[in-house]
Amino acid sequence: VFDPAVRQWGLLLEKYPRSAEAKGxxxxxxxxxxxxxxxxxxxVWARRLKTAPAFSASAEQKKLDELIVxxxxxQGEQLAAAGAHGRSAQAYLRAAxxxxxxxxxxxxxxxxxxEAKRAGxxxxxxxxxxxxxxxxxxxxxxxxxxxxxxxxxxxxxxxxEAAGYHEQIAxxxxxxxxxxxxxxxxxxxxxxxxDEPGAIRAGEAFQRAYPRD
Numbered sequence: 001v002f003d004p005a006v007r008q009w010g011l012l013l014e015k016y017p018r019s020a021e022a023k024g025x026x027x028x029x030x031x032x033x034x035x036x037x038x039x040x041x042x043x044v045w046a047r048r049l050k051t052a053p054a055f056s057a058s059a060e061q062k063k064l065d066e067l068i069v070x071x072x073x074x075q076g077e078q079l080a081a082a083g084a085h086g087r088s089a090q091a092y093l094r095a096a097x098x099x100x101x102x103x104x105x106x107x108x109x110x111x112x113x114x115e116a117k118r119a120g121x122x123x124x125x126x127x128x129x130x131x132x133x134x135x136x137x138x139x140x141x142x143x144x145x146x147x148x149x150x151x152x153x154x155x156x157x158x159x160x161e162a163a164g165y166h167e168q169i170a171x172x173x174x175x176x177x178x179x180x181x182x183x184x185x186x187x188x189x190x191x192x193x194x195d196e197p198g199a200i201r202a203g204e205a206f207q208r209a210y211p212r213d
Contacts, residue, residue: 085116
């Protein structure tokens with residue numbers, strides 16, 4: 001019977017935050033919500049516990065950060081399954097922005113792009129792609145995210161924006177499976193919008209990378 005149990009543990013944490021029982025109470029609150037698959041409340045309580053004295057140690061803070069990211073992933077999955085793709089995208093993007101050091105943060109940004117595309121939310125898609133490019137270095141998820149952004153803008157006829165994403169892949173991710181196509185598409189798209197200097201630069205970059213092709 002999770003609800004009254006959580007209320008009692010919450011009261012304990014509120015009234016006696018430095019009690020020897022406080023840490024156990026917090027852990028049991030999180031466990032209760034996990035058992036009931038209430039990932040929204042896991043996120044809420046994990047954030048509350050980050051300010052609790054019983055969870056001030058760096059190891060506990062790291063665990064809470066991981067728990068928040070995991071809870072947001074689950075929320076994103078649940079929202080996507082329910083067809084709420086816009087809210088799912090926002091959940092994933094929130095995790096990637098707040099916890100860029102977590103192991104799944106880059107994947108969260110990619111997931112945000114996928115869900116934003118399904119929702120037709122170009123602003124969120126672009127925000128996730130920018131976050132990937134700026135915060136996650138050479139992680140393998142970055143060219144994947146840039147490719148999603150590039151092909152999405154290409155599909156709707158925004159060729160200049162698409163070319164910019166392709167060029168980022170071509171410039172930074174030589175080993176990516178998307179590299180050759182991105183380098184080639186950048187030439188075509190710059191030419192398509194009449195950007196002759198840009199098409200020439202992209203073409204020369206393609207020739208340097210693939211001199212025999």
